[in-house]
Amino acid sequence: MALLRITSPHTQRAGQRTSWVMQMVILATLPGIIVQTWLFGWGTAINLIIAGITALLCEAAILSMRRRPVAFFLKDYSALLTAVLLGVALPPAVPWWVTVTAVGFAIIFAKQIYGGLGNNPFNPAMVGYAIVLVSFPVPMSQWLGVQELVASGNSLSFMQSLQAIFHHLPAIDSYTMATPLDGFKHKDLLDSDTAFNTIAALQTLNLRSWMWVNLAYLLGGIALLWLRIITWHTPVALLGALFVMSGIFYLIDPSNAASPVFHLTTGAAMFGAFFIATDPVSSCTSNRGKLVYGAGIGILVYVIRAWGGYPDGMAFGVLLMNFAAPLIDYYTQPRTYGHKKAKTGLNIKEDN
Amino acid sequence: MQAAQIFSFHGGIHPEQNKAQSLQLPLGRPPLPNELILPLGQHIGQSSRPLVKIGDKVLKGQTIAMNNGFLSSFLHAPTSGTISAIEERLIAHPSGLSDLCIILTPDGQDEWTELTPLVDWKVGSKTDVLAYLSEMGIVGMGGAGFPTQVKLQGAHKHPLSHFIINAAECEPYITADDMLIREKTLELILGIEILQHLVEADQVVIGIEDNKPTAIAALNRLLDERNSTIKVAVVPTKYPSGGEKQLIQLLTNKEVPSGQHPADIGILCQNVGTCVAVHDAIYQGKPLISRFTTLTGDALKSPQNVEALLGTPIAHLLDYAESEQKKLHRLVMGGPMMGYTLDSAVVPIVKTSNCILAATKKELPTPAPEQACIRCGMCEQACPASLLPQQLLWFSKSQEHEKAEHYNLFDCIECGACSYVCPSSIPLVQYYRHSKSSIREAREANVKSDLAKQRFEARQARQEAEAAEKEAKRLARQKATTQKASDKAAPTKAATSATATPSAASTNDESKKLKIDLAIGKTKLKKLQKQLLAAQENEHLEEINALQQQATEQEKQVALLEEELAKVSTAAPSAAATPAPAKAPVSDELKKAKVDVALIGVKLKKLQKQLLENPDDNEIKTKIAGFEADLKAAQALLEKLGANGPATTVAKAAVSDELKKLKIDAAIAKAAVKKVEKALKKAEEIQAPEIDAIRQQLKEAQQRADNLEKTLANPAPAAPAAIASSPANADADKKRKIDLAVAKAGIKKAEKNIALLKEQGKDEAEIEASEWPKKLAEAQAKLATLETETNPSETATAPAASMTPANADADKKRKIDLAVAKAGIKKAEKNIALLKEQGKDDAEIEASEWPQKLAEAQAKLATLESQTNEPTAAPKIETKTSDEKPNLAEQIKKQKIAAALAKAQINKLTKRLENSVEGTPEEAESIQQEILAAQQKQQDAERLLAQLTHSQDNTQENR
Numbered sequence A: 001m002a003l004l005r006i007t008s009p010h011t012q013r014a015g016q017r018t019s020w021v022m023q024m025v026i027l028a029t030l031p032g033i034i035v036q037t038w039l040f041g042w043g044t045a046i047n048l049i050i051a052g053i054t055a056l057l058c059e060a061a062i063l064s065m066r067r068r069p070v071a072f073f074l075k076d077y078s079a080l081l082t083a084v085l086l087g088v089a090l091p092p093a094v095p096w097w098v099t100v101t102a103v104g105f106a107i108i109f110a111k112q113i114y115g116g117l118g119n120n121p122f123n124p125a126m127v128g129y130a131i132v133l134v135s136f137p138v139p140m141s142q143w144l145g146v147q148e149l150v151a152s153g154n155s156l157s158f159m160q161s162l163q164a165i166f167h168h169l170p171a172i173d174s175y176t177m178a179t180p181l182d183g184f185k186h187k188d189l190l191d192s193d194t195a196f197n198t199i200a201a202l203q204t205l206n207l208r209s210w211m212w213v214n215l216a217y218l219l220g221g222i223a224l225l226w227l228r229i230i231t232w233h234t235p236v237a238l239l240g241a242l243f244v245m246s247g248i249f250y251l252i253d254p255s256n257a258a259s260p261v262f263h264l265t266t267g268a269a270m271f272g273a274f275f276i277a278t279d280p281v282s283s284c285t286s287n288r289g290k291l292v293y294g295a296g297i298g299i300l301v302y303v304i305r306a307w308g309g310y311p312d313g314m315a316f317g318v319l320l321m322n323f324a325a326p327l328i329d330y331y332t333q334p335r336t337y338g339h340k341k342a343k344t345g346l347n348i349k350e351d352n
Numbered sequence B: 001m002q003a004a005q006i007f008s009f010h011g012g013i014h015p016e017q018n019k020a021q022s023l024q025l026p027l028g029r030p031p032l033p034n035e036l037i038l039p040l041g042q043h044i045g046q047s048s049r050p051l052v053k054i055g056d057k058v059l060k061g062q063t064i065a066m067n068n069g070f071l072s073s074f075l076h077a078p079t080s081g082t083i084s085a086i087e088e089r090l091i092a093h094p095s096g097l098s099d100l101c102i103i104l105t106p107d108g109q110d111e112w113t114e115l116t117p118l119v120d121w122k123v124g125s126k127t128d129v130l131a132y133l134s135e136m137g138i139v140g141m142g143g144a145g146f147p148t149q150v151k152l153q154g155a156h157k158h159p160l161s162h163f164i165i166n167a168a169e170c171e172p173y174i175t176a177d178d179m180l181i182r183e184k185t186l187e188l189i190l191g192i193e194i195l196q197h198l199v200e201a202d203q204v205v206i207g208i209e210d211n212k213p214t215a216i217a218a219l220n221r222l223l224d225e226r227n228s229t230i231k232v233a234v235v236p237t238k239y240p241s242g243g244e245k246q247l248i249q250l251l252t253n254k255e256v257p258s259g260q261h262p263a264d265i266g267i268l269c270q271n272v273g274t275c276v277a278v279h280d281a282i283y284q285g286k287p288l289i290s291r292f293t294t295l296t297g298d299a300l301k302s303p304q305n306v307e308a309l310l311g312t313p314i315a316h317l318l319d320y321a322e323s324e325q326k327k328l329h330r331l332v333m334g335g336p337m338m339g340y341t342l343d344s345a346v347v348p349i350v351k352t353s354n355c356i357l358a359a360t361k362k363e364l365p366t367p368a369p370e371q372a373c374i375r376c377g378m379c380e381q382a383c384p385a386s387l388l389p390q391q392l393l394w395f396s397k398s399q400e401h402e403k404a405e406h407y408n409l410f411d412c413i414e415c416g417a418c419s420y421v422c423p424s425s426i427p428l429v430q431y432y433r434h435s436k437s438s439i440r441e442a443r444e445a446n447v448k449s450d451l452a453k454q455r456f457e458a459r460q461a462r463q464e465a466e467a468a469e470k471e472a473k474r475l476a477r478q479k480a481t482t483q484k485a486s487d488k489a490a491p492t493k494a495a496t497s498a499t500a501t502p503s504a505a506s507t508n509d510e511s512k513k514l515k516i517d518l519a520i521g522k523t524k525l526k527k528l529q530k531q532l533l534a535a536q537e538n539e540h541l542e543e544i545n546a547l548q549q550q551a552t553e554q555e556k557q558v559a560l561l562e563e564e565l566a567k568v569s570t571a572a573p574s575a576a577a578t579p580a581p582a583k584a585p586v587s588d589e590l591k592k593a594k595v596d597v598a599l600i601g602v603k604l605k606k607l608q609k610q611l612l613e614n615p616d617d618n619e620i621k622t623k624i625a626g627f628e629a630d631l632k633a634a635q636a637l638l639e640k641l642g643a644n645g646p647a648t649t650v651a652k653a654a655v656s657d658e659l660k661k662l663k664i665d666a667a668i669a670k671a672a673v674k675k676v677e678k679a680l681k682k683a684e685e686i687q688a689p690e691i692d693a694i695r696q697q698l699k700e701a702q703q704r705a706d707n708l709e710k711t712l713a714n715p716a717p718a719a720p721a722a723i724a725s726s727p728a729n730a731d732a733d734k735k736r737k738i739d740l741a742v743a744k745a746g747i748k749k750a751e752k753n754i755a756l757l758k759e760q761g762k763d764e765a766e767i768e769a770s771e772w773p774k775k776l777a778e779a780q781a782k783l784a785t786l787e788t789e790t791n792p793s794e795t796a797t798a799p800a801a802s803m804t805p806a807n808a809d810a811d812k813k814r815k816i817d818l819a820v821a822k823a824g825i826k827k828a829e830k831n832i833a834l835l836k837e838q839g840k841d842d843a844e845i846e847a848s849e850w851p852q853k854l855a856e857a858q859a860k861l862a863t864l865e866s867q868t869n870e871p872t873a874a875p876k877i878e879t880k881t882s883d884e885k886p887n888l889a890e891q892i893k894k895q896k897i898a899a900a901l902a903k904a905q906i907n908k909l910t911k912r913l914e915n916s917v918e919g920t921p922e923e924a925e926s927i928q929q930e931i932l933a934a935q936q937k938q939q940d941a942e943r944l945l946a947q948l949t950h951s952q953d954n955t956q957e958n959r
């Protein structure tokens, strides 16, 4: 029989394909999803389904338009991952068209237009998120509250969630409340202590619920680290930078700034650090690059949270650093074996 | 013995070991195969040179091929038997190439040749030991097969801090080294000690992965027993810890600088197999004829390690390990990470074959389809060279080679770790290999285009010089004609100096220029070769190829230049020679007269011989008398002509003689140059050490050739001397005449022989091949020289008056000769026509002897005619007016024929010129010169014709 002729190596690490990587990332969001659902009702789950279907449809449509093998690419789970990330990032009771818009934009414009998986310079999920955040600020700011704190004293039932998402739930206001970050943003002239005592969104219960969410994502992130799907560099740099920034400003002005713990346990801190910033395609490649990249995001997140127009800055921070990633890559090449120092920049002529 | 400190290297992977399979059975010793296939290139560097012929009987261990230059190795017969072939066979090569192999059919005796162990290795000179290792065919058995003695030599550049024995064997499946250590622990240690004696490193460390506990234990036990200072460094199992650079990093925490070699940082690595081979060679005198090879894979029922003879076909080993053909899906030479697939099992085991992996489809499945790179960075985490494989992939795909190089593509060791971990199943290494080869190609193309540019510029400069020279010649010719018009007394001299000197001078100029070019080219070549040698010494494998390419390019260029030079220098004598006939009608006539003398002499001799045979034949006697008279007449004519320009002629004769000698010398010198050059080339090919000596020889030879050519080009200084010597020649006359006779006899004999050959129906080629034409030519040349010598003196001695009385008799003879010559011409022409009819093209006709013959016959005819005319013209006008008219008519006819012939020749030459437009300028020029000469001839003939017609008219009027 004819012998196979290929070049070395002749073995591959079994089972760890790209689709496996994507699946693992999706699975790692499960703790977060569960906690979110438990805290905020079924909205997140419904969002996920809407997002998933939209993503697969968009991906399939564009792939067939680009005359690519649809099944082959759908099986890499990358579209689904984008959908999942968007699904958990959007507010749980956001109307369906917001989700569809975000996911559609993410898949079609942020990913496929650039040439599909591996070629997108920006994180698709965050592009979709930023688009709807800018376009539909009202529904995007309606986070559901924990049942004990909201006016209705209850979280949305499954049917109510459906109604809220697909139709209109008149009583939605009685179920929503600001996120802690939102609350802190709008403390206006109050100092921190007063704000934490008076603003509903900054009640311990609400803070604790968001801390649970963040811890759940931290758990997922640690799983990814353990699976060696991501490296520690980006998340650690991001969280570290956020911690240092908030710590510095908290030390300088404790009455107006929030504590580092507050920053690390609210909003999308952990989710962003482990699931968004680590998106390999749009981030930096080398370990040193990842450190710079993560730190950059952390700083930007704090800057936006503290002085920007939006309560959270993860999406914009990531997108801004996506811009910088290629440049960072050029200046953070590792020192190759046998070279005295690493090469920097793209000055091709210079050689050592 | 203390534990060695272990460091770490970046990246690395942990593929499945799969080593247990092949360690279950003890070491196997497969039976002798039907034939052994021994490729000549089992090592890095030049292929070995076979020392045996087909049919030779060889004994086991006998040297059958020797090294071919510095970076090469010896090859020995793995068993006794007969050399059945030396031919191209498929070899184990990533691209499935064939190579020249010595095929040995074993005789089953396995009879050793006499073994001569190197007992005094400890006291003897190290160089001798190295040379001995080279002769034992020892090469690195771990990977590339780098000749061990070269590597050891390279290690002497710096004091060695570490001598590392690589026993890591990190590739999955392979256990050959493990088995070797277990089986030959003592041999290994002894081999290491020999090598340590040779290199004297501060530390000797055996680097071994911790997955070989048995081997480690065996080593430790023995080292303890021997109280050895050799350390065993157990490194964690991680691919590719057995990579030379990685092992060095593991054991010393030093990195081999990019583009350098372990020797540059005082480290030497040797494979365990090599150490054992060194032991066998030194202690037992056994050359490298077998090796341990792992046979493994699920397609084998009994995977195991075997000690296989080099050259054993893999199929034989697979049979031995009970392979199941049906299950065999992929046959890998080497390990699964860096090995390459084979498409047939007929390839042989070579010195570097450490593993045959016969894998089933399940074991090594077909790779999954390539997906997009998600820049996950897993490859980067795995890369032992700390590269950014994903970036390299990106640049490779987009063909941004510069960027890829900037990202240190060439530091990739092609270990395959990145491809192994890539979740998108991207064959990264394949991309890198492709990029690397494209970059190398581009570099080579660069080198080539640079050379081409140089060549182009040189050519342009030359052409310009030629144009300038032509212009100068044209001006000179103009000047010459004006001078001719004004100074009729010495038209010859002007023409001579005008045509001969500039062209000779210019060719000389050109050849000088070419020689300079040549010298430059050769220096470059030398430099390149030096670099190449250095590269080889330093094991810069990357560079070796590029440099070799450059060197061959340079060699080609040099060869080209030499060719041109040769052309120019051949053009030089011809340029010097061709103008000579055109020099003067006088010299032309002189020549004719001389030829006449010669011809008559020949005939005379013939007749005399006949006379000897039939002494009573009156007719012959009269004929002889006639001929003698003829001879005298011709000689008289010669004298007269000689008197016309005695100074020039004599000088010329002498000079031409000298010229001839010089030319011959020059030819000899050139031949010598060529020979030496050839030797040089050959030496260069094999990198022989004698190169420099040969080069020196070449230089000298060229010097000689140059000198000769110089003298050839301006023989003027020689001329006066010749003139001076000529008057004293009177005494020598007799001797010369005798020589003349001898030469003539020689010619005759040669001609007769040729005729005989022709009669025997031999074709032209055979005749050409026989020695006779050569002899004929030689004899003729001799004759000509003798005559030129004879004539001047004869002109001085022979009485002018003596010729006239015999004229009447001579007439008859001449006419007969004339008839004979005409018949010859006719025959020649007929033959040429025949050839043409047969569709032979011009070149073939040219090549045949007929045109030559025709020309000769025509010349003869012409001389005879001029002879007939001239002597008759003078006396007959006074005495026999009646005879004159037919004579004149005949003469006119001849001249017409001559003119026609000249015209025909001109036509022919013009045609040739047209054909050779694509040819070299030198060629065209020589043809043009020929045309010029022919035109001259035609003009002469026509002028003569006009004169004759005129005189005919006159005589008619007179009557």
Ligand code: SF4
Pocket: B372, B373, B374, B375, B376, B377, B378, B379, B380, B389, B390, B393, B418, B421, B422, B423, B424, B425, B426, B428
């Ligand atoms: S491992 Fe493969 S998919 Fe991941 S970055 Fe490297 S090349 Fe790309």
Ligand code: SF4
Pocket: B379, B382, B383, B384, B385, B386, B387, B389, B411, B412, B413, B414, B415, B416, B417, B418, B419, B428, B429
């Ligand atoms: S093959 Fe080259 S790029 Fe890939 S891991 Fe090995 S050294 Fe690094």
